[in-house]
Amino acid sequence: MNKLELIAALKNEANISKSEAAEVVRIFFDSMSDALAQGERVEIRGLCSFFVKEYKSYVGRNPKTGDKVVIEPKKLPFFKCGKELKERVNAEES
Template identity: 30%
Template sequence: MATAGKVELAKAISQKIGVTQKQATEFINSFVETVEEKLGGGDKVQLVGFGTFMTRKRESREGRRPGTGEKILIPASIVPVFKAGKGLKDKLNNR
């Protein structure tokens, strides 16, 4: 399975909608920046049929330092989460 990065996505978008690859890259950058801003502000970003971007709070927990086995406290953090929508799941499963 190949991995499509920003360049490959921009090329595919530019061919699909007839814009330059530079314009497609600007769109991708703007989309990512906007999602980051919304999530940073505590909002969810929902694209019906595709999925929902959201954040979750991960509580602090005890862990171990790999090299020494010493116990350490891993602090609480906010993590991004993506939940795939029904339309995306169906498309991947050819339904």
């Protein structure tokens, strides 16, 4: 499912216009992105959680040349699946 499919599903389920559904989806994702950018954890009970992991600087290697390269510290967003979602996905396979 992509963003447009999500908007269409929301439009049909909530019986609202496409522009209203698009605005709801935009607000939802913008709010999540803003929270993560501020270092907050986003948790949607029963579905998943998103959090930011911080990595320290380290020395890596360029895979083509083998030269040592200093990797700058960075932050990356992570997704962790919730228990109920895991169970639902596994039930769908059976």
